[in-house]
Amino acid sequence: xxxxxxxxxxxxxxxxxxxxxxxxxxxxxxxxxxxxxxxxxxxxxxxxxxxxxxxxxxxxxxxxxxxxxxxxxxxxxxxxxxxxxxxxxxxxxxxxxxxxxxxxxxxxxxxxxxxxxxxxxxxxxxxxxxxxxxxxxx
Amino acid sequence: xxxxxxxxxxxxxxxxxxxxxxxxxxxxxxxxxxxxxxxxxxxxxxxxxxxxxxxxxxxxxxxxxxxxxxxxxxxxxxxxxxxxxxxxxxxxxxxxxxxxxxxxxxxxxxxxxxxxxxxxxxxxxxxxxxxxxxxxxxxxxxxxxx
Numbered sequence: 001x002x003x004x005x006x007x008x009x010x011x012x013x014x015x016x017x018x019x020x021x022x023x024x025x026x027x028x029x030x031x032x033x034x035x036x037x038x039x040x041x042x043x044x045x046x047x048x049x050x051x052x053x054x055x056x057x058x059x060x061x062x063x064x065x066x067x068x069x070x071x072x073x074x075x076x077x078x079x080x081x082x083x084x085x086x087x088x089x090x091x092x093x094x095x096x097x098x099x100x101x102x103x104x105x106x107x108x109x110x111x112x113x114x115x116x117x118x119x120x121x122x123x124x125x126x127x128x129x130x131x132x133x134x135x136x137x138x
Numbered sequence: 139x140x141x142x143x144x145x146x147x148x149x150x151x152x153x154x155x156x157x158x159x160x161x162x163x164x165x166x167x168x169x170x171x172x173x174x175x176x177x178x179x180x181x182x183x184x185x186x187x188x189x190x191x192x193x194x195x196x197x198x199x200x201x202x203x204x205x206x207x208x209x210x211x212x213x214x215x216x217x218x219x220x221x222x223x224x225x226x227x228x229x230x231x232x233x234x235x236x237x238x239x240x241x242x243x244x245x246x247x248x249x250x251x252x253x254x255x256x257x258x259x260x261x262x263x264x265x266x267x268x269x270x271x272x273x274x275x276x277x278x279x280x281x282x283x284x
Contacts (some may be wrong), residue, residue, distance in 0.1 A: 007198035010187035014179075034162040036223055038139050043163035044226045045204020050202040053190075068191075071199040075230040129193070 001057055011049055016089065021062035025054040034107040040084030044118075047108050048076060050090045051120040055104040058092035059124045062102060068129035072101065073120040082117050086110050093121075100126055139223050142215065149276065152215055156176070158208070169208055178216055180209040182242040182262075189239065197237030203261060206231065206244055206274035210258040213246035218256065220280035227255065229276035237271050240264055249275075253282050 002015055002025075011033065016024040027050045029034075033041025050054075052074055059069055073118040082088055091113060092106035102124045107116040141160055145152040155171040158164045168183040182188075182205045190198025207226060214224040246260035260274045 005194055005198070006187050006189040006192060007201055008190070011200075032162050032166045035164075036139065037160055041203065043161070043208075045167075045200065045207050046163060046231075046241060048199025048203035048207065048229075048231075050248065052198070052203065068193075069232075070196075070236065071230045071233045073230065074199070074203065075228065076226075077228045078226050081225075
């Protein structure tokens with residue numbers, strides 16, 4: 001599910017596990033992801049990418065089939081800086097799917113999910129490609 | 139950051155492009171700074187590695203979020219006296235249109251400048267400024283002057 005996403009590959013994301021409506025994704029630490037060269041802490045934007053992608057996979061796992069989806073919004077709370085040189089895990093749970101929208105929550109952490117680096121809530125639009133071809137709108 | 143602290147100590151203007159270039163992740167994304175006086179536009183050069191959906195194709199939502207966050211941070215460095223890189227506390231990103239495989243631009247406005255926390259809004263667009271592809275609002279911690 002990540003092999004065909006160029007940016008997921010470029011950043012270094014890999015799927016750890018999936019289940020119905022949930023996903024765990026790993027971000028492998030790399031120097032190129034650093035946001036503060038003094039401390040070696042990864043950029044907040046990397047966490048955004050990790051959480052966004054993990055949420056998207058959880059939505060796919062809730063739908064049970066590959067349907068085109070798009071992030072509608074994402075809210076991220078940063079609780080503490082990531083520890084330099086450590087990989088980061090994210091777990092996302094898609095807790096509600098309606099006709100058009102899927103709702104997801106997620107958190108990023110090193111080893112202990114109860115001590116998060118960041119948490120996120122998001123909404124995803126479903127069947128975005130079909131909607132687009134119907135209305136011809138962008 | 140050393141570059142930032144040096145500029146603050148010398149009371150000189152911060153060389154934003156040099157500062158952005160010193161951040162590995164911004165270099166990896168390919169972010170450029172276009173500064174005209176106090177007006178700042180950030181540029182995200184398109185590259186295939188920024189694609190999140192290869193079928194459309196569209197930029198990865200995380201890339202757009204990271205770009206907006208960087209734009210907000212750059213604006214804070216320019217307008218506040220923060221002695222350290224501003225840190226995000228919380229951000230909300232609204233995705234308005236899919237990001238096409240072309241260059242993207244962004245600008246940020248500081249809505250409220252507090253002593254420790256700033257509220258910032260930022261918007262990203264591609265061909266037309268009036269048709270934004272994403273908007274961010276967020277709070278950032280700054281380090282007040284001693």
